[in-house]
Amino acid sequence: MSSTKSQAVVPAAVGVSWQSWVRQAAPMVLAGVAGAVIPLLRDDPNTIRLLFIAYVWVITSIAWNILGGFTGQVSFGFAVFYGLGAYTTALLITRASLHPYLAYLAGGVLAALASLVIGVPAFRLRGPYFAIATIGVSETVRVIANNLKLTGAPVGSGSSSAGRSTSSSTTTLPYSSRSARWR
Amino acid sequence: MTAAQFVNLLVAALLLAGVYAIMSYGLALAYGVMKLVNLAHAGFMMLGAYLTLEAFRRLGLDPLLGAIVTAGVLWLVGMGVYWLLVRHVPTSDEPTLPSLLLLFGVWLVLQNIGYLIWGTQDQAILTPRTLQTIRLGPVTLPVVRVLVFLVALVGLAVLHLVLGRTWFGRAVRALTQNRQASRIVGIDVGRTAMLAFGASTAFSGLAGGLLATLYSFNPDFGGPFLLRSFVIIVLGGLESFAGVALGGLVLALLETFSVLVIPAGYQLALSFGLLVVALLVLPGGLPSLFAWRRRL
Numbered sequence: 001m002s003s004t005k006s007q008a009v010v011p012a013a014v015g016v017s018w019q020s021w022v023r024q025a026a027p028m029v030l031a032g033v034a035g036a037v038i039p040l041l042r043d044d045p046n047t048i049r050l051l052f053i054a055y056v057w058v059i060t061s062i063a064w065n066i067l068g069g070f071t072g073q074v075s076f077g078f079a080v081f082y083g084l085g086a087y088t089t090a091l092l093i094t095r096a097s098l099h100p101y102l103a104y105l106a107g108g109v110l111a112a113l114a115s116l117v118i119g120v121p122a123f124r125l126r127g128p129y130f131a132i133a134t135i136g137v138s139e140t141v142r143v144i145a146n147n148l149k150l151t152g153a154p155v156g157s158g159s160s161s162a163g164r165s166t167s168s169s170t171t172t173l174p175y176s177s178r179s180a181r182w183r
Numbered sequence: 184m185t186a187a188q189f190v191n192l193l194v195a196a197l198l199l200a201g202v203y204a205i206m207s208y209g210l211a212l213a214y215g216v217m218k219l220v221n222l223a224h225a226g227f228m229m230l231g232a233y234l235t236l237e238a239f240r241r242l243g244l245d246p247l248l249g250a251i252v253t254a255g256v257l258w259l260v261g262m263g264v265y266w267l268l269v270r271h272v273p274t275s276d277e278p279t280l281p282s283l284l285l286l287f288g289v290w291l292v293l294q295n296i297g298y299l300i301w302g303t304q305d306q307a308i309l310t311p312r313t314l315q316t317i318r319l320g321p322v323t324l325p326v327v328r329v330l331v332f333l334v335a336l337v338g339l340a341v342l343h344l345v346l347g348r349t350w351f352g353r354a355v356r357a358l359t360q361n362r363q364a365s366r367i368v369g370i371d372v373g374r375t376a377m378l379a380f381g382a383s384t385a386f387s388g389l390a391g392g393l394l395a396t397l398y399s400f401n402p403d404f405g406g407p408f409l410l411r412s413f414v415i416i417v418l419g420g421l422e423s424f425a426g427v428a429l430g431g432l433v434l435a436l437l438e439t440f441s442v443l444v445i446p447a448g449y450q451l452a453l454s455f456g457l458l459v460v461a462l463l464v465l466p467g468g469l470p471s472l473f474a475w476r477r478r479l
Contacts, residue, residue, distance in 0.1 A: 135409075136455035
């Protein structure tokens with residue numbers, strides 16, 4: 001799994017020719033443009049919701065592929081970072097009334113910091129042992145999130161009300177704080 | 184803590200350890216024979232719980248008897264899953280990533296089948312026995328837990344006999360030790376693997392059925408128990424069958440006595456912390472600790 005993918009990507013990264021670079025980049029640019037233009041053409045909540053979820057899956061898949069595809073380390077613990085980003089963003093918007101876009105960034109930064117804490121010990125393991133350890137981390141964090149007052153325990157927390165009043169694309173924000181469970 | 188409380192907790196831990204050992208053997212068998220990390224274990228446990236519930240509701244079968252019948256049904260289901268899916272993924276001396284992902288997928292499918300058929304509500308199996316207790320001096324024994332422990336003991340005894348006394352058991356042990364050599368001496372690896380995978384799911388189902396009489400459950404049910412089984416077989420040293428029983432006991436003791444120190448909600452976090460620590464500092468499990476001491 002890992003070898004074929006890395007071979008496909010390395011030539012573009014090294015920059016053998018600009019044509020191959022364009023061939024690699026074109027679908028991504030197209031996807032990006034489509035994501036930007038379609039909501040302008042069809043401004044109904046269902047379309048935006050569908051696109052939003054599709055792009056969330058794209059991002060989470062890319063995130064997983066960096067680790068699982070390129071390095072071959074299968075992790076079942078991505079829900080930890082997904083949930084951490086969601087909670088950070090939601091809490092910053094609702095409690096600190098930060099601007100949503102800044103809050104998204106903060107969520108990413110905090111998740112990256114957390115990945116250092118988890119990654120340094122976990123990467124001493126390889127393959128299936130790494131995979132099992134990440135399941136452990138994932139369930140541990142879920143249990144903690146289910147018990148902490150800060151995260152609203154099992155009921156959860158949401159940024160929907162704050163999101164509606166501060167953002168132009170009103171329908172997308174509520175989805176930024178779904179539950180911490182993602183499998 | 185008074186002495187009576189201590190004894191009560193100790194007994195509770197011992198009774199729990201029986202079920203923990205049963206569910207971990209499900210995982211350990213599949214790992215030993217095929218080097219398969221059976222993530223679908225959780226799904227099979229959930230299926231076992233619901234089948235026991237259905238047998239209880241529709242046929243009026245006693246849940247403990249139902250759990251045993253369920254184990255038989257899941258033996259067939261497991262062999263079917265092996266024949267349909269598992270035999271097609273590559274296996275080697277280390278667990279392979281395709282098999283990991285396949286079984287993770289099987290787990291998700293089973294979980295969603297569970298949601299489809301039985302919905303999202305929590306279910307529980309309540310019999311007149313559920314709340315009965317026996318008093319033995321200072322010790323209070325919940326009847327269900329004692330019975331579940333006895334059924335678990337019978338299951339373990341059967342497993343022990345099968346592994347120790349039959350040709351199938353011998354083949355399983357040989358495959359666990361060395362795949363290549365087993366092939367050379369003429370063991371039918373495919374057939375043994377199919378039977379062993381069936382046995383592994385049967386144990387998952389039995390554990391699921393037994394746990395269903397102790398706890399409430401929903402289609403998400405297996406997850407925490409899958410992870411407890413991981414902790415146990417990692418503690419037990421992935422391939423040692425005596426180690427698994429020991430691992431079950433250690434985890435049950437730790438979980439039971441941890442309620443004195445930390446809130447019960449964090450029990451799971453403790454076990455998974457233990458899992459990560461065990462993987463990092465004790466890759467050979469508890470038996471390696473003894474081996475190390477013997478070397479000195």
